[in-house]
Amino acid sequence: MKIYWKKLDDEYVPNFIDKNTRKNIAADIEITNLSNGKTTLYEKIIKLTKVCRIVKGGRKYRYWALVVVGDMCGSVGFGVAKANEVQDAVIKSGRCAKNNMVKVPLGRNKELISNISGRYNSTKILMWNNRDGVGIRASNAVRSIFDALGIRNASAKIIGSRNPHNVIKATFAALKQLSIRFRLWKRCS
Template sequence: MTERVVFTRRISKVVKGGRRLRFNALVVVGDSQGRVGAGLGKALVIPDAVRKGNAVARRNMVDIPLRGGTIPQQITVKKGATIVLIKPAREGTGVIAAGAMRAMLELGGVRDVVGKSLGSRNPINIVYATLEALRQLKDPQTELAKRGRLKPEVAAEPVTAEAV
């Protein structure tokens, strides 16, 4: 499992004796083979926050139904004021996404994809919206099997320029 710290911030709580400082760390973990997770850790020092975030991320893992090096279909998800749009791309395109979304897609093993975030650019919301989008992706073969129309040649066909 590979771990990447996407975002850290210092939080201060004002109390009678002054300010109490704490830290948040947003951590993304993945195996580069279709599993990725994200977690937010909070502690008095950054290393402890990262460790806690890593533990939360490992509990929040999702499986990505990869189709070649991309995702099977386009998906849009809204989380808070953040809207995340993820589209499949042809082989050789690479990961066209920024910041937190890019980290999630790369650690999940997606090699060719286009991602866009709209609305709020809060990294925490972007990560959780991306995680929800990846959770909602459906594998074409299992969906066809559920419907009783299994066609392996259709479900396994590569993404072409016309499909994108």
């Protein structure tokens, strides 16, 4: 396997070239159906914070939760919610994440089908595949998304703000671009 660096939007990203390159990548992609609620979903709390509002009588505290949910077979979603109790905030954000799940096309070995990048506000994220056995090299927020998707070997580089909310939105923007690319490949082949 040969590695070379490709310039992508003023940043250098590694591109991997395998000797046995596939001509039609769309033939190697499998899509699994979204579970109908019978299988258990992977759920991870990314950020849980205590927020305060000042009122006439004093301070009112609430809890803010950011949760990622996935079926480990190509579907993932995230949710944000506030509540007066921690457990309520986590349950509400988990329910929001299940309602907003996105289907992502993966390769045969549960890998990304191409190098992708996404942007949200001042955060830019670049994602690419690793060879087998390397594992996930990414921040905690991106790692939890990869785990929820079922991806075992991938890397990600964050450029700009590392706020978990912005990182997750940039990652989902990149994953949506990947779905659009897959649809175009299927239409052309």
